[in-house]
Amino acid sequence: MLAEIKTLTPILERPLTAPYYRPIGEEVALFEAAARQRLPVLLKGPTGCGKTRFVEYMAWKLGRPLATVACHDDLTTADLVGRYLIVGEETVWLDGPLTAAVRMGAICYLDEIVEARKDTTVVIHPLADSRRLLAVDKRGELIPAPAEFMLVISYNPGYQSVLKEIKPSTRQRFVAIEFDYPAADIEAEIVATEGGVDVECARKLVKLAELTRNLKGAGLDEGASTRLLVHAAQLIAAGIAPQTAATAAVARALSDEPDMSETLDDLVRAVFG
Amino acid sequence: MSARRLFAHELEEALDRVLYASPSHRSIERLALLLEPLSRAQQDLVLHWAGVAAQTYAEIGYLIASLAPQVFARLDERDFAAWVIHGLDTYDKQGLRPAMEVLRDFEGFLAAKEGRAFARFEEVEARLSRLIQGLSGRPLSLRIGPYPYTDTETIFLPERIGQYAAHADNRRLYQALAVRLWAQARFGTYRADLTHALSQYADRELACQWLCCLEAMRLESCIARELPGMARELARLRSPWPDELACAARDLQADDADISVSLRWLARLMEKNVLPPPLTGLGVLAPELAQRVRDARIEKDTEILRRALMQSLTPGERKARMTTQIDAQRGVVEIRIDGEAVWLAPEAQEAAQSLIQDLGELPPELLAPAGPAEGKLPQPRQRLAEPERIEERRADFYYDEWDYLRQAYRRGWCHVYETEGKAGTGDFVRETKKRHAARIRQLKKKFEAIRGEDRLLGRQLEGEEIDLDAHIEALHDRKSGAEPSARLFARRQRNERSFAAMFLIDMSGSTKGWVNDCEREALVMLCEALEALGDAYAIYGFSGWTRTRCDLYRIKSYSERYDEAIARRIDGIEAKDYTRMGVAIRHVTRLLAAQPAKHKLLVLLTDGRPDDFGDEYRGVYGVEDTRRALLEARRQGVRSFCVTIDRAGQEYLKHMMGPAAYVILDDARKLPLKIAEIYRRLTV
Numbered sequence: 001m002l003a004e005i006k007t008l009t010p011i012l013e014r015p016l017t018a019p020y021y022r023p024i025g026e027e028v029a030l031f032e033a034a035a036r037q038r039l040p041v042l043l044k045g046p047t048g049c050g051k052t053r054f055v056e057y058m059a060w061k062l063g064r065p066l067a068t069v070a071c072h073d074d075l076t077t078a079d080l081v082g083r084y085l086i087v088g089e090e091t092v093w094l095d096g097p098l099t100a101a102v103r104m105g106a107i108c109y110l111d112e113i114v115e116a117r118k119d120t121t122v123v124i125h126p127l128a129d130s131r132r133l134l135a136v137d138k139r140g141e142l143i144p145a146p147a148e149f150m151l152v153i154s155y156n157p158g159y160q161s162v163l164k165e166i167k168p169s170t171r172q173r174f175v176a177i178e179f180d181y182p183a184a185d186i187e188a189e190i191v192a193t194e195g196g197v198d199v200e201c202a203r204k205l206v207k208l209a210e211l212t213r214n215l216k217g218a219g220l221d222e223g224a225s226t227r228l229l230v231h232a233a234q235l236i237a238a239g240i241a242p243q244t245a246a247t248a249a250v251a252r253a254l255s256d257e258p259d260m261s262e263t264l265d266d267l268v269r270a271v272f273g
Numbered sequence: 274m275s276a277r278r279l280f281a282h283e284l285e286e287a288l289d290r291v292l293y294a295s296p297s298h299r300s301i302e303r304l305a306l307l308l309e310p311l312s313r314a315q316q317d318l319v320l321h322w323a324g325v326a327a328q329t330y331a332e333i334g335y336l337i338a339s340l341a342p343q344v345f346a347r348l349d350e351r352d353f354a355a356w357v358i359h360g361l362d363t364y365d366k367q368g369l370r371p372a373m374e375v376l377r378d379f380e381g382f383l384a385a386k387e388g389r390a391f392a393r394f395e396e397v398e399a400r401l402s403r404l405i406q407g408l409s410g411r412p413l414s415l416r417i418g419p420y421p422y423t424d425t426e427t428i429f430l431p432e433r434i435g436q437y438a439a440h441a442d443n444r445r446l447y448q449a450l451a452v453r454l455w456a457q458a459r460f461g462t463y464r465a466d467l468t469h470a471l472s473q474y475a476d477r478e479l480a481c482q483w484l485c486c487l488e489a490m491r492l493e494s495c496i497a498r499e500l501p502g503m504a505r506e507l508a509r510l511r512s513p514w515p516d517e518l519a520c521a522a523r524d525l526q527a528d529d530a531d532i533s534v535s536l537r538w539l540a541r542l543m544e545k546n547v548l549p550p551p552l553t554g555l556g557v558l559a560p561e562l563a564q565r566v567r568d569a570r571i572e573k574d575t576e577i578l579r580r581a582l583m584q585s586l587t588p589g590e591r592k593a594r595m596t597t598q599i600d601a602q603r604g605v606v607e608i609r610i611d612g613e614a615v616w617l618a619p620e621a622q623e624a625a626q627s628l629i630q631d632l633g634e635l636p637p638e639l640l641a642p643a644g645p646a647e648g649k650l651p652q653p654r655q656r657l658a659e660p661e662r663i664e665e666r667r668a669d670f671y672y673d674e675w676d677y678l679r680q681a682y683r684r685g686w687c688h689v690y691e692t693e694g695k696a697g698t699g700d701f702v703r704e705t706k707k708r709h710a711a712r713i714r715q716l717k718k719k720f721e722a723i724r725g726e727d728r729l730l731g732r733q734l735e736g737e738e739i740d741l742d743a744h745i746e747a748l749h750d751r752k753s754g755a756e757p758s759a760r761l762f763a764r765r766q767r768n769e770r771s772f773a774a775m776f777l778i779d780m781s782g783s784t785k786g787w788v789n790d791c792e793r794e795a796l797v798m799l800c801e802a803l804e805a806l807g808d809a810y811a812i813y814g815f816s817g818w819t820r821t822r823c824d825l826y827r828i829k830s831y832s833e834r835y836d837e838a839i840a841r842r843i844d845g846i847e848a849k850d851y852t853r854m855g856v857a858i859r860h861v862t863r864l865l866a867a868q869p870a871k872h873k874l875l876v877l878l879t880d881g882r883p884d885d886f887g888d889e890y891r892g893v894y895g896v897e898d899t900r901r902a903l904l905e906a907r908r909q910g911v912r913s914f915c916v917t918i919d920r921a922g923q924e925y926l927k928h929m930m931g932p933a934a935y936v937i938l939d940d941a942r943k944l945p946l947k948i949a950e951i952y953r954r955l956t957v
Contacts, residue, residue: 076737076765078737078738083738086744086761089751091739138738204501207499207500210409211409212407214407214408214409215403215407218403243502259403262400263400263403263404263407266407266448267404268502269502269506270404270408270500270503271500271501271502271503272501272502273506
């Protein structure tokens with residue numbers, strides 16, 4: 001039966017060029033060791049601090065293909081594992097990104113895992129312990145993961161909602177690497193490199209981010225992320241006045257609330273005015 | 274009503290009525306004579322506002338009436354009302370005496386009004402405090418003070434600023450002052466013993482003014498390093514630096530300049546014996562006040578940090594060596610004892626950062642042994658513990674209340690105490706369950722049916738599975754030449770109910786007896802039904818006695834499960850005192866709004882109109898406040914519904930519940946049977 005059904009597996013590409021990544025601590029060595037020891041990795045940290053970029057960088061460094069899945073609250077097991085399709089009169093099986101990654105020995109990165117439906121975690125459990133197996137129920141197939149396969153998930157502990165907590169049974173299968181916004185000098189270096197602005201300007205953006213991070217919990221859910229700073233820098237590099245760029249890419253991006261916007265404008269003025 | 278002027282004897286009568294607690298009848302006679310020459314419209318206005326004010330405080334009402342003739346000579350009718358409200362606001366915030374002063378100073382009020390240029394503390398407070406929070410360093414609060422200064426924990430700003438003609442400029446000056454004072458606390462103006470330093474000069478006042486100038490110059494360049502935009506703004510808002518400072522500029526603006534540089538230059542300037550120019554907008558130095566606050570804080574922080582460090586030391590190693598490292602970029606303090614990094618709890622980390630901000634380093638006595646006999650700082654420990662014990666219990670929360678007469682909020686007016694509801698025996702609940710067993714079974718079944726469950730949707734364009742029926746049909750269609758459908762998949766659709774409910778129960782004295790029984794019965798039925806449904810829900814009871822004692826009883830919080838303990842608390846619900854409804858609604862709205870559910874529903878169970886001890890809350894005031902609270906709830910995404918057992922309530926309910934919906938039960942006995950059904954109707 002299995003042999004008769006055509007199976008489609010998406011081809012995952014190996015990254016050819018090195019993505020820019022500025023190591024902060026020992027995360028690269030940790031990740032490499034985990035990869036060698038076939039351990040799954042959990043990346044913790046606030047939004048826009050470089051988790052996804054780090055995984056891309058590591059995929060390039062290890063020379064492995066990468067399948068990234070941005071999890072959302074309607075993500076089902078089928079979206080990860082695969083599904084039957086009908087092509088003409090024929091039934092075809094299409095591998096999901098997780099299955100494709102297992103077959104190819106790739107890195108599978110599930111971004112913001114807590115956003116996914118709870119049942120999806122069940123399918124990653126056997127992959128994340130010593131069994132290293134993917135069960136494809138609908139095909140009655142058990143795929144053992146090759147040595148190169150690696151499971152990476154990310155999670156933002158900043159969301160305090162009880163619904164968005166990661167279960168201990170999931171959490172305790174992973175090696176956890178903690179991320180945070182980098183120290184000011186390093187962050188300025190990143191913003192300057194990625195955004196194409198001079199260090200002086202990057203420093204100002206980082207200062208602004210610092211001010212907004214002080215407001216976390218006092219009206220803001222999160223302060224400005226490194227990603228937002230890079231956006232602002234890119235706008236500046238494209239010829240927009242720094243104050244305008246910071247207002248658009250940072251202040252407006254952080255809050256819709258009039259009072260908070262006013263304060264963010266004050267902060268932008270304090271740095272760029 | 275005739276537009277004829279009231280005569281003195283008529284005024285006397287009216288004044289007697291509104292100023293029920295007047296000092297003496299003689300004074301009322303005099304007052305009436307004073308008011309006689311006013312126009313009728315003015316007389317009416319005086320009577321109205323004096324009455325309103327007298328409800329807050331009789332003496333204020335009297336003062337308003339007696340000042341009225343002079344005030345009307347200067348203010349028109351609209352400003353008259355504004356003047357009164359301004360006085361009452363002052364009373365709420367600062368008490369009787371300042372309120373009387375503010376009212377007497379109607380010329381000042383007029384100046385503010387005419388110029389329309391004054392920026393007021395209230396209008397800038399929220400924005401400034403967010404700004405100060407955004408700037409790093411120890412959190413500082415904002416308060417009104419006689420002059421602009423900081424004691425390193427609070428920034429005091431004047432109540433109003435009218436230096437510039439334009440309102441916007443005065444607001445900017447507020448900001449500039451707040452930032453300069455923040456910088457005093459942030460960049461160590463009070464790190465040196467200024468009281469001692471200034472006492473060396475014969476003219477201490479002059480020295481203090483010069484030091485303030487020097488510090489302003491130094492701090493401005495500190496600010497410029499981090500916040501260039503802000504520094505430019507500060508420079509725009511001050512007059513040029515005096516010539517005497519020109520030679521000090523280089524020293525003061527150096528990267529590592531601290532307060533000692535300012536003090537050195539102070540000595541040189543004082544030798545020259547010149548007067549400082551009248552520089553405004555720089556704030557004022559308050560060495561004594563700041564010193565006191567700072568010393569107390571250092572003592573407290575040292576103690577907190579020391580306790581934290583002692584815990585990480587084993588008793589044997591008393592003579593450990595401590596090294597400190599400050600991660601300047603993150604502001605995190607890392608402490609190593611004998612080379613080993615110590616983990617600091619957030620509280621201790623905060624204390625360490627605060628100490629570094631105050632002292633520039635951590636005090637060496639931190640590692641002094643903990644035992645009081647050996648310690649160098651034995652006192653703070655004892656002094657620290659005591660206030661905790663003798664401190665009276667403060668209110669858990671403070672809420673604003675809407676005063677319809679003033680058309681303004683009274684800030685922090687109601688004091689809320691939240692406690693766990695008293696536990697009863699649970700017999701009542703058991704009995705109710707037994708008595709209504711059949712009804713409860715029925716309810717459960719009904720509620721289970723509407724419980725959100727996943728459904729498999731067939732014939733979809735895409736989905737996790739193939740819909741076999743659709744597929745076979747399509748094959749058949751194709752064979753017979755018809756156009757086959759492309760909808761061949763099945764998709765699981767989540768049908769998640771996302772409701773959070775809050776039940777607010779009136780526990781006022783009037784519910785005593787069978788109304789209370791019915792409420793409790795209704796709660797039992799509700800809990801049973803809601804357990805079947807799986808919605809998040811909480812139950813709070815409220816009662817109180819004046820604005821300073823608003824009690825909220827937690828019967829069931831969102832995180833608690835419906836179990837024996839909850840049943841006991843339902844049993845323990847009893848009739849207590851009064852019904853100050855607005856504040857109770859505000860409190861539970863806050864709890865409800867924090868729930869993650871998509872839909873939020875507040876159900877209010879009450880037997881009558883809002884009421885509290887004393888005359889103030891009774892009547893229109895309470896109804897308007899409650900209405901306002903419900904409006905606020907709606908703005909926060911909370912829908913409210915009122916179930917009331919009050920046949921007389923029809924006329925005010927419609928107005929009060931305007932923002933909500935309501936149902937009136939003419940018989941409390943119907944409540945237990947109806948309540949679950951009402952809830953079901955509201956949520957499906």
